[in-house]
Amino acid sequence: MNKKFEDYQIVVCGGGMAGFSAAVAAARQGKKTCLIQNRPVFGGNCSSEIGVTIHGAAAFHAYARETGIISELLIEERAINHAEIYENGWINSVWDMVMYDMAVKEELLTFYLNTEVVNVVLTPNNKTIKSVVANIQNAETELTINGEVFIDCTGDGVIADMAGCEWRMGSEGRDEFNEVHAPEKASGDVMGNSIHFRAKDMGKPVPFKAPDWAVKHEDPAYFYEQGRIPKEKRGGYWWIEIGVPFHTIYDNETIRHELTRHTLGIWDWMKNHDPIMKEQTKNYALDWIGQVPGKRESRRIMGEYLITENDIQNKTVFDDEVGFGGWFVDLHTPGGLLAQHAEASAATEGEEYNTFNEYMVKSYCGPYGFPLRSLIAKDVTNLMMAGRNISATHAALGTLRVMGTTAVMGQAVGVAASVAINKNMPLKNVPKDAISEVQQQLLRDGCFLPNYKNQDPLDFARTAVITSSSNEKLIGVGPESKGMHNGLAIWKDQPQYHNEVLETKKGQIIAIGNTKLQTISVCLTNTSNEEQFVEAWIFPIQHIWDYRVIPGASIANTVLKVPTGENIWVDWHVDLNESNGLLDNQYIRLDLGVNENIKWKEAGCIVPGHTAMYQIGETKMRRYYNGNTLSFKVFPEQDCFKASNVINGVTRPYQYTNVWMSDANQPLEQWIKLSWDEAKEVELIELTFPGHLLREYHAYAPFYKDPQCPKDYEILGLDNGKWKKLLTVKDNYQRQRKHKLTKKIKLNELKIIIKSTNGDTRACIYEVRVY
Incomplete structure (x- = not known):
């Protein structure tokens, strides 16, 4: 047998979404990285071999698509793939090649496909992995791969098991952690x-x-x-x-x-x-x-922290947060086809996905953050893990195991491992002593963290004055409004509550960009033959995923009179300002109570960052339909898409809209400008655009390019009073772009000119960074 010996800084075992993301992230951080995969293609469960489509938080929450490496891949796949994504089995080789192309292009990444790890070599104290031994199938070659940090993304926890790590397999009993979904007694049962x-x-x-x-x-x-x-x-x-x-x-x-x-x-x-x-x-x-x-499930490696369902349900805020999830607590019946009932029978009433069902109410969760400590093995000094083998209980794994979430885990460990090597620091010290560096790098690379935002002191943009050629004002939308949604559909297997009737409390989120709100109006249809009444409230809310039925004290409430007829605009003179609780740069939620004679009409378009929700349980609400907007109007207009949003540190609608949008009534070109009192020596410009955030991957059509994403743009710099064109980009459809200039240049002003988009009439940018 041919034998080869190779040395790397980071060695990733397993080439599914977690392992692939970990390896690419590590290589992009400048680390010599090796990725070992025992199948002929990357992707694991989502490869064309198995065909499970990628799911994540956006299946249940508006604007919750996972971003970073996973987003880059999926945007590329939709842009070039002719095939519709329906559900499991509908993955073709275009997806395999998108992943393969990314791997080939990473200069510091070496990968071995069709290669099985067969042994782990430990140092004499049995606490540190020295190398892994692997066989290349059909090549009669044995590899010995030495590394500084090893990452187990094998799904089954193969590396951790061979290294002697503690692991769990099965279901914890209710008495251990008092989890809502835990069975009364512990067992060896796992999902099939x-x-x-x-x-x-x-x-x-x-x-x-x-x-x-x-x-x-x-x-x-x-x-x-x-x-x-x-x-x-x-x-x-x-x-x-x-x-x-x-x-x-x-x-x-x-x-x-x-x-x-x-x-x-x-x-x-x-x-x-x-x-x-x-x-x-x-x-x-x-x-x-x-x-x-x-x-779906096998070994779960015990780490520095064990995530329980209580962390998921309570949205525990971790100091070492490195990612987020938001799939529901999806625990399949262990026997599957051999059981009396499939999961859907008990959980979703015959797969009709009744969102008012007791199981669905208690299973709806997130988005929530998860900690780095759960991705660090406790028994080996240089082993991390990402994927379905992380340190979590069986109940918590029900939501953490989906591939959109595991890809985010992978990127997190790739960055964290790199930081540990840079600082010559034990892995277990990173969550305490270097977590800010990890978090800031993840944010810079396009990831989203619910409880952290850009605070990078090296980013010149954060100190700039931001102006723009124009910006959109929020007036409102009605049933007749039109938007740019060509190619954006829904996932057909998604719970589809789409009922305008006020059979349950409904709420519409509205961004405030003013210190005054005099009037708010809703478009209603009264289906009875007499005047109707419906209670209304206005609540300040924490963010667009604040699903509390009563999120706090209301700042206004009334009873609206609704005359008979269709599409009647009903005005509510609220007269809100700072003195009675209305704050600038915040979200409020307009709620209407129950009256089954009234329909709250859906808007004909989706206003970015303005989603709706409806009540499903005593204390819990849920996203309405697929992130749609209900009809509303506000007076005066709200300046919530302002230019300064591009430096507020968040790159999606969350606690605010967080996006600059130009005035739809003004033609492209439109621009945004950054100005500094003192010239900055600029070498790198990083941009985050809209794209593939609102809905699940399945909603996007073949050859889809997000209409809101800028297509053609230029970047200009003001140098000694003269504008210089720094670069021109054509045919863009990716969400995040990083542009390194050929040489450093001193600038007092920087202008980004959006010349065309992929369909929208407005120019939109979430974030600008300058280094």
Whole structure:
């Protein structure tokens, strides 16, 4: 056997979204990095081999898309991929190649595909990893990879296990942490593995005969009464899942075979027996069946901190916060297809996703932050982890395990490991002694942290005076309003509460950019034949994900009179100002109470940063529909899209709109300008634009380029009284761009001119940084 020995600073094992993001982040921080992946493609569960589509916080929260490396990848994939993303099974090789292209372009990143780690070599004290030993499949080559920091992103915690780390597997009992979703008694139960299938429309009837060894499915109750509804003829069923009584690691091949038997049997049921589906599938042929099971859960490595569901539900604020999540607490029935009921039966009432269901109410959570300590192994000095093997309880893993969240974890550990090496610091000291440096680098690289913002002292933009050619004022929108949403849809499997009737309390978030609000109006339809009344409140709120039914003391409340008729604008003279609780640069929420004779009309467009919500439980509200805006008007107009937003340190709607938008009534070109009293020696300009924030990845069409994202722009600098063109960019569609100038230049002013966008009539920028 050929033997090779190589030395790196950071070694990442596992090339799923967590490992890939960790390796790219480390390489971008200037560290010689090696990524080892045991499959022929990157992506893990989201590769074309397995086909699980990437989910994250934006499935349940407006403007909650994960950003950073994961955003860069997904924006690129949508811009160049011809394929619709429906659900599981609908990942093609374009995605594989987008990831491969990024890996190849990272100069300090070396990667080995088709390579399995078979051993871990420890130092004599058994507390530090010296190297990992791996075999390259079909190459008869053994690699010994030495490193300073190792990152376990294998999913199954393979490296940590071989290194002797403590780990958990199974479900904690209720008595240990008093978690809402924990079972009464602890057990070894974990969520199962899945494979997926895809069907293709052939344009004419296509027969199907299952092999004799396929499972025979003949009972409609197994599907329609037990939460396994085959509602989509193309495939994409998460519930083709098996776990208990099998071991999700050791019995992986047995599970794969059993899942294959069931998949063929399920397609046979749909094609030949199901009275609902056989007509819909008559022209469809089975096109692909995955043969690599996607895992949800196995080993969880014990770290410096164990995240519990209580941290998730209470949105614990951690000093060492390095990322966020927001998927619901999604705990699948351990047996999957072998259990009496699929998760959907108990949790979501037959996969109809009733958001008022008790399970869905208690499972709706986030967005929440998570700590770096949960990504540092406690038993080995130089081991970190990211992905579904992190230090979390079974219940907490129900929300942390989705790939949008694990990608954020990966980027965090890649940066943290680099900081530890830079400072020659033990990993366990980073959360206390170097966390600000980690957080500020993550923010600079496009990530979002709910409780931290840009405070980089090296960023010249933070001290600049910001002006613009124009800026949009908030007046309001109605049912007739139009917006730029071409190609932006919804994820069809998403809980779709879309009811304008005030059958439950609803709230509309509104940004204040003035110290006065005299009148607020709502567009209502009274479906009865007599005047109706509805209670109304105005609350200051913490941010757009403040889902408390009563978020604090109201600063105004009244009862509105609603005459009969459709689309009636009802005015409320609130006369709010600083003296009675209205503050500039804040969000308020306008709530209307219950009256089933009244509809609160949805706006015909979405105002950036202005989402709505509705009440689902006694104390909890939830995002309305897919981040849509309800009709409202304000007087006077609110200056909430001002130029100064680009240096407030946050790059998405959160505690405020945080975006500069030019006046839609003025034609492009539009510009934003930074001015300093003393000239700055400038070498690097970093820009963050709108793009792919509002909704889940699934909502974005093939070849999608976000209309709000600037397409063509120029950057000019004022040097000794003369404007110089520093650079020109054409055909942009990425959210974050970093521009290094050919040489340093002293500037008193810097101007960014947006010449065109990918569709919107306004120029928009979230952040400008200058170094």
